[in-house]
Amino acid sequence: MRGFQGEGGKQQRRTKKPRTARGQAFLQEIEQGSQEFIRSLNAPTNTLPHPNHSTNQLHGLDEDEQRFEDGRDGSHDREPEQIDHRVQQLQDYLQSQDYIHRKILEEKQWDEVYDQMFSHFYECASKTASWGNPDNWDHDWKPQCQCTHPRSRPVVFVDLLIRKQETVGFCDCYPDQVRLIQMGYMGGSPRFPRTAFSIRLLRFHHILWKRSVVAMSPFSKAIDEFLDAYNPLILVKNNTEDSNSACSTREWRKTLSSAVDAFREMIRREKCILDLMLNLGPMEKLADLCPKCFGPHIPGKKDHEPDYILCMDGNFQHRRHLKASVEIPDNIKNPSLFVPPEEVQNMETCMEQGSAENSEEDSENQAPDRCTEQHTAANDVRTGTTWRECDETGLFGMACRHDQIINLINIVQSGEKYYFPLTMINKIIGNTKQGERHTKKLAFLYDIGCNIEKGIIRRNQFPEHLEHNLLSFGTSVFHAYVHQWTCQLRYNPRLNDGWGMSDGEGMERIWSFLSPLIRQLRYATKNHRLQALEIRSQHHNDVVNLLFERGTHVEALKKKAMDELHVLQEEHGHSSEFFEQQWIRQREIQLSVMETESEKEMLKQIEELVELEDKLRETNDELLLLRQTRRRNRTATQRQQLELLPETLIYLEGEIENIIVDLGSENFRNLPGATDAESKALIKLKFSKSKLYEAKVGVIEMQRKWDQGGSGLTIILQFNGLSEISNSSLIGTRVQERYKKQMTSKVNTLKKKWLAYNNRAESYNSEFSPGRILATPTLDDVKAYGIDDVFWNMGALSHPDEPWAVDLNVQQGIQAYLTLTHCHDELRRIAHETRQAIQWAIKIGGDLDQIENCLIAETQETDVPTEIHQRLPEICLVNHIPLSVLQSIFGRLAQKFCRLWMTWNTKCKKLLRWSEKYVSHQENPNHEMEIIDQWEVLINNSKRMWEKLVRGCSVVTEIGNQADHNEEEILDQEAVEYAEGNPDYE
Known part of the structure; x- marks a missing residue:
């Protein structure tokens, strides 16, 4: 079957081509049907299909690599190709009432036997050491009975070492599934199974799947091939032929999948019994997820430090298509890690009611700020049209600072909504409540943590926590650099106390861990999808490591920072206390300036100024290009443009000057001897440098997105002079081409912004001869700069007399001081968390x-x-x-x-x-x-x-x-x- 052919698709996977004419015809039909189906996903529609109107095909389509941050639908109209009528008949059958009724009956039959299966499953497990005893794993534990209506039928048995068919006696004393469990096997259907798989084989698959996410089809084929060494072939006759020559080998995927589902149901019920045996309350369940965070309390925490640090994020690669399966609405099971849909709905309803009651005030106060507008998650206005062919469109997760998954939300036909993080916050508040009072201080890192805190304060949500200062918010470390500097001063965990070395990127690493499931679950049933995510997430949480390696690494960072401070004191006489005072002064000055200016109006004027300057530059380039053409070769349109462009230049220059006059020079504090022209030049420089910074962040974000396009082995690519990390062997040719095109655009934008800044900086240095020459790096230098390089500091443009703004040694010392402070906090927290984990054990x-x-x-x-x-x-x-x-x-x-x-x-x-x-x-x-x-x-x-x-x-x-x-x-x-x-x- 071909890979996904739409926007963000992958290259066609290599498949073994059939050699017979019949096989080739069937392959062609399937390919045509798949292509037509994919085109139907991208076809425009005015109404949303019902989620349950779907098929039960586990298509192996490759993941759609288009990230949520793109903010684009990615659908395109294509001319439909003629589809084979037999493929259409198959799709119609899968949507027929007869098929749906059969699936409902099958689910009902499984539910009827699960209780008895569970009891006998663990009774036999205790006798056979969970079927690990080689002497009695397949012993028949059926007790003697006086049943008068015995029956028998042949059953195919598949084990790690055995493949055979035997006649098995059944009776009315036990369901057929229980009878097979007594023999060490589990059937592939709820009633009258004709194929059974050994439970030790199912255990092996379960453990292997947790660690490698092996798909069902290749696993079944691998086991079948392995058993060929010393076992008879299991053949099935073709219904259209009577001769033995028409037989073919048996396929195990479907029956094995059913047996695996039954085995996983036993594991799920076991987990429920374990919670009851250990009498786990909400806090004990959290400690079971991460004993380092939620283990028994060890005294010694400072007052300003949070008790628990958590991170949140959404992911929209884990989608599920509408036509993936036939679902029974009342039979959807919500796994333990997933927040019940009712809680999400309650938070949505609560916020809607609050918005309705304060609509006028909210309309005035909820105008999106710059941080909000730069992140799609803050104001996701996409509707069901964007997800018209997906009923489950992604996941939203919360993890502790050790990357242990605390909760997940299954997103249904929407983007990353505002009430998702609030639902998570509300749930963790309820789970950490002790007695009648809330005493635990919670800290959350989120891409737009600034926006979340402002909204909570405006709506007065969680009033008890706000009153006692029990909630704090920050931005994840990488996303912090996308925010305004005023936002970073308040929310960047590297610039504020109490966070240690927590980076808030835990969910990003978890999404990478879960990424092998994306393709498998795109066309899975709802229960299969949730169950697979639950099992893989639980396995991720089970791999609990202590903190020795992390502690020694932080200690090395601490030593490096101390060495830097020692060198600065020896060479320049600056102590750690001096750098601390400089950092405090920098925060006070910059926060004071930012809090007293009319920021919204200024941002609008900055945006208008940048747009006008871009137009001016483009117009100049266009005029220069036209003048270089020979007169006799100019077209009428070009001659007309040549007459109008000078007037356009004059108009744009006038508009730019008007905006600069409106902005004035009050943004720059007490510039010594600064003329009005110099102040205006500094304003332009500040804007140009800001745009250059945004372009640099754009390149880094694109590089990160490219890296996250797949999973597994990464390779280094040299692209336009940048060291890019890409999963080129995993994300497909089409996606690579799209990423390459996007990266080219980002790099070109960076080059334009660099040219604009460098021209202004060189002009300023030559015209005003400042005491400290402004840096004019090359394009290669800008590409090599890290996002926290001192070059991006705006202090030299706004506060030229402050040491923290212009002295590179002071800036280096402040950075070393902050690193040292956070390392101290991290090491102290690691010591406490280690003891909490051991006390829990x-x-x-x-x-x-x-x-x-x-x-x-x-x-x-x-x-x-x-x-x-x-x-x-x-x-x-x-x-x-x-x-x-x-x-x-x-x-x-x-x-x-x-x-x-x-x-x-x-x-x-x-x-x-x-x-x-x-x-x-x-x-x-x-x-x-x-x-x-x-x-x-x-x-x-x-x-x-x-x-x-x-x-x-x-x-x-x-x-x-x-x-x-x-x-x-x-x-x-x-x-x-x-x-x-x-x-x-x-």
Whole structure:
């Protein structure tokens, strides 16, 4: 099947071409049908199709690489091609009532057998070590029965090592699925299954899928090929032929997919039982997601520091097309990480009611500022027309500062709406509430955190948190540089206290982790899509790393900043206190200027001025080009333009001068000996430099977008003198061409803005001979500058007498001071988070011991029943399961935690000793020794519990090769730095 052919599509994937005439004809029909279907997606429409009017085809279309930030629909009209009538008949059938009724019946039949499947599934799991025991994994555990109506039929069994067909006896005592589970298999259909897959094969697929997102079709084909070595072929007859020569090999994708769904349903129900066994409340569930953030509280936090730092972001690559499946509305299951749609709807309704009550005031106060207009998410005006062929258009997520996914919102036929982040804020506020009062300070990093805070204050949302200053907002580090400087001074986490080295880009890294799902889920069912995202996200959260590598890296940054400050003090006599005072003065001066000017009017005039200057430059170039042409070769239109262009130039120059006079020179404070002409020249320079900065940010954003166009291995490209990172081998030829075209446009804009700035700067230096010559870098220099390079500082144009504005050494010292301050905060927070995570592990270990004693040891008659002794039987009663099921589920839970803690044990003590200098234990000086002793007890108990569960001793091996061990350490460090996103924290 061909890849997506529309805007942002991919190149055609290589497929194995059929050799028979019949196969070639079928391939041609499918290609034509796919092309026609894709064109139907881009066809203009006036009405929105109903979300449930769809098909159930898992098309393998490549992801649409067009990013949400483009703000474009990307649809184009194309002339339709004639489609084969048989392909159309197939689509019509998939939308027919007969097919829909069959799907509804199948879902109903699965629901009828799930309860009995779950109970027998874990009873058999406890007897076979989760089907890992090679001696009895396929033992038949069916008890003897006196059923008078037995029946039998052949069933094909597929295992990791076996592929065979056997006759199986069934009876009315158990559903067919339960009968197969008793044999170590799970059927591919709810009733009368004729194909069954071993549960250990399904476990293997589940673990493999979590880590590699292998698609169902290639996995089924790979297993089938692997089993060819010593197993009979499973053939099916062609319905149109009677001879054996018409047989073909069996395809397993559909039946395997059904068995995988049933297996995942068992896992989902297991998770629900686990939450009940551990009696997890909202805070305990958060601690389970990230023990470093939400583990048991460790004292020592400063008053101005937030308790929890979270980041939010939206993604619109994870779309789902309308014609992807037939859905049963009442059967859509909302996974645990996803916010219930009702909560999102309630926040939307609440905001609409508030807007209606204060419509006049809001219309006056809600005029979008510059930060809002520069980010589509702030004011997403796109309607359902943009998503007319997608019913689920993206995801909105919230993560903690360690990139652990806290919650997701499934976006339905809309863009990134304002109430999405507010829903997340409201949910985390409710989950962290302790008792009747809110006491936890929450900090949020979001692309437009400035806009969110202003809106909350204007509408007086979360009044208790506003009154007690329990909410703070910032912009993500990269997006901060797109904001105005006044906004950065207030919201950039690198310029404000309390954020440590948190960058707010965690969700961007999570989207990259989830990107392999984009193509697979574009045409999945709704439940499959949500379930796959949930499983992959849970796996992401399960890979919990301690903070030793991050801490040592921050410590290296701290040392580098201290060395820079030491050199500056030795060479220039400036102390850290001096740089601190300079930074405080810079903030006060710049905030004071920005708060006293009429910013909205000024921005409008700046925009008009820039437009006029661009027109003036274009007109000059056009006039010069026309004058260079020979008179006899000029057309009538060119001669007319040549007569009118001088008047246009005069008009534009006059308009520009009028705007500059209106703006005046009051924006520049006390320029010594500045003439009116010099002030105007400085204003022009400031505008030109601002536009050059915006063009530079545009190039960096395009480079970042290009890098995020795919996932996996990246390669370095040299493009127009810029080092660009691109997934060229993964995003397809068409998308690459589009990205290249966009990058060319961005670089050309950068060149134009550089020319404009350099011309004005050179003119200013020669005409006014300032005491400090303005920098005039080359184009290559501008391309090489980082976004935080001192060149972008506007101080030399606005405050030439201030050291922080013009002295490069002072600017370097301020940057080193800020880095040092944030490193101190980060290291102290890492030390606290480490101890919170370990205390959480110790607490969970104690809970597991209690549950084990309750499940295994018999309670004496004289014993007083504890809360857990009462809770476990109640769980069995409510869920209609025997106690043996809880024992089986407990074993899997214990193994999960034991493995996690043994992984932590490698560097746990080392991390505790290293970070001890960053915490104070005034209340309990012996706390460090106590926590180490408790950790050793936990590790010993974990070893004992593991050996008891698997009925065998753990094997301790020596490191065979120290060089290999060192290599693994380096690779682990690289993996951590990749997970952190930007290891340099810059």
